[in-house]
Amino acid sequence: MRRLLLAGAAALMLGAGFGAGFGAGSAEAATFRWANDGDVNSMDPYARNETFLLSFTQNIYEPLVRRNRELKVEPALATSWSQPSPTVWRLNLRQGVKFHDGSPFTADDVIFSAQRVRAQGSNLTSVLSSVKEVRKIDDFTVEFETHAPDPIFLEEITTWAMMSKRWAEANNATQAVDLTTGQENFATRNANGTGPFMLASREPDRRTVLRPNPNWWDKPEHNLDEVVFNVIGNDATRVAALLSGEVDMIYTVPPQDTDRLGRSGNVRIHQQAELRTVFLGMDQVRDELLKSDVKGKNPFRDVRVRRAFQQAIDLEAIKARIMRGQSRPTGLMIGPGVNGWSEAADQVVRPNLDAARRLLAEAGYPNGFGVTMDCPNDRYVNDEAICTAVVSMLARIGVRVTLNAQTRARYFAEILAPRYQTSFYLLGWTPTTYDAHNTLYNIMGTRGGSRGVFNSGGWSNARFDELTNQIAVETDAAKRQQLINEAMRLHADEVGHIPLHQQVVVWAARNNITLQQMADNYFPLRYVRVGQ
The missing domain is CATH 3.40.190.10 (Periplasmic binding protein-like II)
Known part of the structure; x- marks a missing residue:
């Protein structure tokens, strides 16, 4: 003291x-x-x-x-x-x-x-x-x-x-x-x-x-x-x-302590849905993953593997057990409050372990494979706990995940390094324009120049990039929404990333x-x- x-x-x-x-x-x-x-x-x-x-x-x-x-x-x-x-x-x-x-x-x-x-x-x-x-x-x-x-x-x-x-x-x-x-x-x-x-x-x-x-x-x-x-x-x-x-005041409130703080009498809880979407990314660029026991090829280049990962993850379980109800499971890389979000397009993928195992077998991995998952432990609400849950869920389909949880400084130094030193990672993104184009361009677009700077997995689709370019200049709101919907469908069909949820912003301050x-x-x- x-x-x-x-x-x-x-x-x-x-x-x-x-x-x-x-x-x-x-x-x-x-x-x-x-x-x-x-x-x-x-x-x-x-x-x-x-x-x-x-x-x-x-x-x-x-x-x-x-x-x-x-x-x-x-x-x-x-x-x-x-x-x-x-x-x-x-x-x-x-x-x-x-x-x-x-x-x-x-x-x-x-x-x-x-x-x-x-x-x-x-x-x-x-x-x-x-x-x-x-x-x-x-x-x-x-x-x-x-x-x-x-x-x-x-x-x-x-x-x-x-x-x-x-x-x-x-x-x-x-x-x-x-x-x-x-x-x-x-x-x-x-x-x-x-x-x-x-x-x-x-x-x-x-x-x-x-x-x-x-x-x-x-x-x-x-x-x-x-x-x-x-x-x-x-x-x-x-x-x-x-x-x-x-x-x-504390800016990051552990979900498990929210109720206790609210009952203390001296503290007020401030909370609302956040614009940020938390998601998983996979290296789809390298011929061989940096952090995997698979040699000579990259499993994540096969959409069946990416879809198997998505079908193994139970978003409702993460919401209930890890986030204590303080999240909104999502099927899109943007959420409510962001211009371009559509309720009809936001379809959450439900877990299906049998289908996930079949997809892995069809892709040539009937016994699964091993991969390292990079995760921050001080950036998002319960980030390390979310990653730990994902590790357990993927184990059910035979995927052996080694969790590498680090402070944000070390974590970002790896996944945002010039050559993106990651194979499988968790990230969150808030579109600062509160418009879908910001996420399409920064997170989902093909890496090159200022485009795709935060697309650490390197997913790429030429039609998607063309749509993003059109969205950037389209002034007719209805036409622009159609373009956004098409881009989101392309990304979802190819499982370019695996969206998890929009977390709830929870702050706590004295009365x-x-x-x-x-x-x-x-x-x-x-x-x-x-x-x-």
Whole structure:
């Protein structure tokens, strides 16, 4: 405890220069302490296209347009926009905005950010995949010219934060570094945004402290003078910290503890269906799997094997036993709330062990085979437990699965490495545009350039890619839905991936905490208030 107090005091001293004067003399100003089971891994907003990292860094950095409480697009660093032509978006920038180091935000920073987000090392290359050119008109006007009409352009850039050209150049951070390689640069542990909070101190895998930005352009809705984020990997310890008052909120709530927390009297449970879909992927590219006892060939290239895996997995059992009812089994790679989802198309595959065994035998594996499954243990709700259940279910059809569960940093370094060092894996995806195209393009599309960056299994279908291209530019809603339905049917017929469920977002906070829970699992600190 003494070490914790000393560390907190050090964090306060480090942050004093950033937040001096904010809330001085205000009885309402408060410290907000929260915890998660895993860390942010980087302060660079382009380091990884992952919800938790993007959510955390958007408290420091800001996009041109952002989501409001209802997840609708609203102005942020851009105050307005227009379309001079079907392929040109003109954005007017907010004047008088300053970065945390005091330098002004201008069109030069937008041009620089566009170059940086598309450059090597960035994990967010897809956000500008439809853009042909970014032009500076004047210091506070920029134009984005797209290759073709892009009906969801604004939604696509809500996760793209602006960075300071001058700061990045001065600190040799003009390019993001690929987290899968373990490299770092100045932007990995330091930050300089325009957002409501400023980075005061950073202790990777332990604690990060933020202080309010006293010169933020927007009107603060929070009453915070300090935010302390703690990494508490152990579920029981994290829950105990909330119940004892050591932390005010936990972001990842173990399903088995939800009822107990709700009955405690001092804690409020916040929950709603999430837009994220959790799924399984299989290497369908290599001639021989990296992590299997099958030599000279790749079982996952045979659709019968992929279908056998799918028919061996009982989604309702996972919902009941692992997720404690906090999931929605799905047959699609997108769920309700995502534009393009169709209830008619969302047909859950029921388990059929006899059919699965027959399919394996027909494919040449009557006695099954062995394969390693890569899984995170601190990224999704009950992720390791889900993977353990899948291992047991596949054993019933003779498949011998070795589970390799790791922290998110090590896990992502393998499955998102340049050559995708995985054979069988669990992953989750929230389409940041809340549109099906985002998942089709990033998760299911053929790997190449910015397309299919997160398609670690490498499933590929030329007709599917053609449909995805049409969906990107189709402005007629009915026609666009037909294209989405066809693409989803193709993927389901070939079992490109095995969708499992949409998890329920469950947060827990003490009764004196007011916050805004989002269906995309983003946690905007600007909405947090601490009461007496």
